[in-house]
Amino acid sequence: MAEEDRRVRRTRRTLHEALIELVLERGYERLTVQDILDRADVGRSTFYAHFRDKEALLLASFDDIRDRLREDIDAAPDRPATLLFEHAYQHQRVYRALCGRQGGSLVIQHVHGLIGDALREQLAVDGVPAEVVAEFHTSGILGLLVWWIDHDFCHGPEWLAGVYRRLAPSTMAS
Amino acid sequence: MAEEDRRVRRTRRTLHEALIELVLERGYERLTVQDILDRADVGRSTFYAHFRDKEALLLASFDDIRDRLREDIDAAPDRPATLLFEHAYQHQRVYRALCGRQGGSLVIQHVHGLIGDALREQLAVDGVPAEVVAEFHTSGILGLLVWWIDHDFCHGPEWLAGVYRRLAPSTMAS
């Protein structure tokens, strides 16, 4: 009974798809709510009945995937980078739209928080606060991710995970 | 004879100062051109005689500092991270406004390019493309920088440079 009405599902799904399409075509910043409405063929008032603004739609579009990523990380918290790379590889289209250079930086920030939280409890280096170590690694991992996305996912996720392990030997986490 | 007119200097300086102030107070994204005009007490048409938009003002405000940073890096290209940290420490107010979390991400992107270019020619790790190594390190360094800024420059620049050296021992660059 939670999601009973088909029309609601249809509207939200259509809007999400339109957003992804348009971000890939023209980049998030350049998009207008009206652009999304036209592409999705959804009425203006309908949009605002579902989302507060463009940003809310963006974040909602990432909700499902983020939840799954979080679950995976919770299940195996000792190798968040590997999980992130595999996850992105499985959802290339969405990750390209939301985490690539043309996506809004908001989603990246969320992922940053996710990975940062996981790393903070895994990493330890003598004489350096765990917070700082985690920050360095998280930023590095996301740098690798964005590079990978912008290079069309050349190489598999194992390769990238190997690169990370090679570049950050100061700890056990991968 | 290049910059003869005092009025021009005054206008540009006032606008830059107003921008920095307001970014520190309310964040770049939330700012209106009109806000900047009010704070600087400069006419609307005058603003557009100098800058195409808010973004152009932001980048111009970073021009001087960026040039000096580039010169420093060119002079000692083997330790770009250390130079960046020292540079930020010397210009805390501007860096806080332009590279902190509340600054537009544009300036950060510029710095990213600067550091990335320098690192790409310094780093080498067997079996990993230099491009990827540089991307990882650059992102990590900028992560450290942002963390440092957001923690009010606690510790000196040497400390942060030491942290970086400790976390990224896969190369000689510091």
Next chain:
DNA sequence: GACGTTTCCGAACACAGTGTTCGACAACGT
């Protein structure tokens, strides 16, 4: 299949912010 409910549409609206124009005036450097 008929029902009451929920959602959607679409047009209208007020509003905020952008970037441009122009004439009058003031400040400038020489």
Next chain:
DNA sequence: ACGTTGTCGAACACTGTGTTCGGAAACGTC
């Protein structure tokens, strides 16, 4: 004291936002 150049301020057209509301259509349920 001069001609030049920058600034002001008000007006304007324009784009995009977020809201409102009544009528129509689709929905789930019984």
